[in-house]
Amino acid sequence: MPNKxxxxxxxxxxxxxxxxxxxxxxxxxxxxxxxxxxxxxEARRSEPDLILLDLGLPAGxxxxxxxxxxxxxxxxxxxxxxVSARDGLGNQKRAFEAGAKAFLQxxxxxxxxxxxxxxxxxxxxxxxxxxxxxxxAV
Amino acid sequence: xxxxxxxxxxxxxxxxxxxxxxxxxxxQFGNILVDGLAGELTGEQxxxxxxxxENASRIRSVLDRSLxxxxxxxxxxxxxxxxxxxxxx
Numbered sequence: 001m002p003n004k005x006x007x008x009x010x011x012x013x014x015x016x017x018x019x020x021x022x023x024x025x026x027x028x029x030x031x032x033x034x035x036x037x038x039x040x041x042e043a044r045r046s047e048p049d050l051i052l053l054d055l056g057l058p059a060g061x062x063x064x065x066x067x068x069x070x071x072x073x074x075x076x077x078x079x080x081x082x083v084s085a086r087d088g089l090g091n092q093k094r095a096f097e098a099g100a101k102a103f104l105q106x107x108x109x110x111x112x113x114x115x116x117x118x119x120x121x122x123x124x125x126x127x128x129x130x131x132x133x134x135x136x137a138v
Numbered sequence: 139x140x141x142x143x144x145x146x147x148x149x150x151x152x153x154x155x156x157x158x159x160x161x162x163x164x165x166q167f168g169n170i171l172v173d174g175l176a177g178e179l180t181g182e183q184x185x186x187x188x189x190x191x192e193n194a195s196r197i198r199s200v201l202d203r204s205l206x207x208x209x210x211x212x213x214x215x216x217x218x219x220x221x222x223x224x225x226x227x
Contacts (some may be wrong), residue, residue, distance in 0.1 A: 011164070012159055013165070014163040014166075014167075015159065015162055015163060018162075018163055018166030018167055019166065019171065021166075021170050021175055021176075022140045022166065022169075022170060022175070025173075025175050038213035056155070083157075085154070085155045085158035086155060087151060087154050087155070087161065088157075105158070106158045106159060106161070106162035107161040107164075107165040107166075107194075107198060108156060108162065108165075109165075110165075110166070110169050
């Protein structure tokens with residue numbers, strides 16, 4: 001079974017790298033984008049199974065990314081999890097109204113992030129896919 | 139229209155946002171080290187990184203109790219996943 005693909009959209013390169021390492025270690029394929037435009041473009045190109053989306057992005061912001069995704073039928077069905085440092089129920093409510101499946105405020109606990117990702121992707125809770133090492137491949 | 143509390147609220151929101159992003163990175167990379175994703179740590183190294191993470195958590199607690207709770211700020215947001223839970227039912 002192929003790995004699920006996750007697109008991470010965040011303008012902080014350290015956050016991108018940290019999430020990349022963590023999710024790759026959990027056998028997800030990762031693609032990255034750093035702003036509004038490249039977020040939508042990368043979603044079109046790679047058609048991920050899920051998008052982790054920051055709100056404070058250059059050239060528009062996370063809400064604009066969600067608006068653009070909604071306008072493209074093949075991308076409108078991709079679940080979005082908002083991961084933002086922004087505070088307030090206002091942002092959370094707006095994110096849900098824009099179609100987000102979950103809202104996580106940074107700093108996010110890794111286990112919680114993985115649990116929400118698995119839940120959103122319909123994977124069994126706590127399930128860890130076998131690594132190459134587990135399979136004796138390395 | 140600007141109110142007397144608005145500059146403080148804006149500053150608090152800015153500080154909260156910036157500190158949360160920085161804390162997110164400290165937590166992420168600290169846990170990456172502790173979990174051995176960048177190579178195994180010695181017991182002493184693991185202890186030191188754990189101390190670093192505990193203190194990052196203390197800063198987060200202070201942040202949750204102070205900057206996010208000042209008057210004029212929206213109510214502190216928790217990491218809610220009700221939306222996902224609803225999908226399960």
